[in-house]
Amino acid sequence: MNFVGRQREQNLLQSVEIVNKSKLTVLYGRRRVGKTSLIETTFSKNRLIKFEGLEGESSQAQKENFIRKCQQLFPGQFHLARTTNHWIDLLVLFSQCLGTTPCIVFFDEFQWLANNRKQLVSAFKYVWDNHFAKENHVHMIVCGSISSFIVKKVIRSKALYGRIDLEIHLQPLNIDDIKAIIMKKRTNRELLEIFFTVGGVPQYLDKFNLDRSPQLNIDQLFFTPDGYFLQEFDRLFASHFGKNPVYKKILTHLAKEKFSSRDDLLHALQMTEGGRLSDYLEELQLADFVEPYSPVNKPASSVLIRYRIADPFLLFYFRFVYPNIRKIKTQRKHVGRKAFVSDQAYAIWQGLAFEYFCDRNHELIAEKLGFSAVQYEHGAWFKKRDLLTGGSQVDLLFLRSDRVVTLCEIKFQSEPIGKNIIEAVQNKIRLFPNPRQLTIETVLITATPATPELVNEGFFRSIITVNDLI
Incomplete structure (x- = not known):
């Protein structure tokens, strides 16, 4: 490369x-x-x-x-x-x-x-x-x-x-740099599929044969006995953490969930509050494997901190490869990803990966929406489930200094987005605390176009597609 x-x-x-x-x-x-x-x-x-x-x-x-x-x-x-x-x-x-x-x-x-x-x-x-x-x-x-x-x-x-x-x-390559590598050999959606799987790590991107579809590459690189990425975690992990099993247990647990609180991790690891969980999490954060986050409107709240896998390769590996590694290694013929991972599970992962991509590329989104010159805080907003209102989460929220809240609903799917999404977003707006009476603007970020019915409703101030961001 x-x-x-x-x-x-x-x-x-x-x-x-x-x-x-x-x-x-x-x-x-x-x-x-x-x-x-x-x-x-x-x-x-x-x-x-x-x-x-x-x-x-x-x-x-x-x-x-x-x-x-x-x-x-x-x-x-x-x-x-x-x-x-x-x-x-x-x-x-x-x-x-x-x-x-x-x-x-x-x-x-x-x-x-x-x-x-x-x-x-x-x-x-x-x-x-x-x-x-x-x-x-x-x-x-x-x-x-x-x-x-x-x-x-x-x-x-x-x-x-x-x-x-x-x-x-030094961070992984950004999406513009990845596009320069892939150039015009694959579509923008295919570029995203590659990014979802390995992020912007140059040596990983170099393993993809761009004359073949991302899915064929993923089948070969992850789901065959001699696939490059089948052994990559062991190479990567051993150099950082040796044989300590706790780090792998943390990543395994986080891969199963969209996020985990500190209490969730303590329970999953069967550890007490006085244990070494803080040390383990710090080591994983320094390695760029895990990241903490809290609601964008309460960034300093340690009580509400959640943890998630920050490395796209590790998220894909622990969600799909690690649970099936014995089957992959012992398969007698090349059967590909679909033999080990259902389409539904794969679609859920793509949704999470797209949320990660949008969060990492918030500056592109702000520029596309026309407020990049305005100071803002960005991130997820979430509310714990309770008996009265239930839980709620906004995938990406911009708290802007011009007294505007830009609320982004993020969807990665194959079918066009219909107007039934409006009710779900209205419910999030209802639960979002807004004591200062800030203006709330809604934005849809989607991998596929919206239906004419949704566009005609005029509910979303802007609808951004993958092609707008790449």
């Missing part, structure tokens, strides 16, 4: 000046998101020195690999490295070899280089203060895919406090 997008990140990286002073950047994000490609592409015309941590290897193996690379880079200058076994000595020697020539030094998968311990961070701090920052002109980039280590042990560490010049949390 050709490198696409990332213009903002490239501009940030290229804006770092090292003419008079060394600078330090920290880059992190989930595996396969394109961190290495970003650095190598951005600095393809610069002097770039790259060190890569070795997954699963000992601290001694990491040091020996570092020494080998330095001996290749600086023949005859790194010979004293074999007489020491301390990171401080190795990094000081590396600094001396660099001299004053400007360059980019890229530590890829830093958490493995550090053996997931903080000793290398402490050594790095000492050499940075006393050598790199004083004697070199280097843009040092520390990069890692285990975000919990990078955030907790590097960004939040006392050792590097005040020393980091640029921090980038």
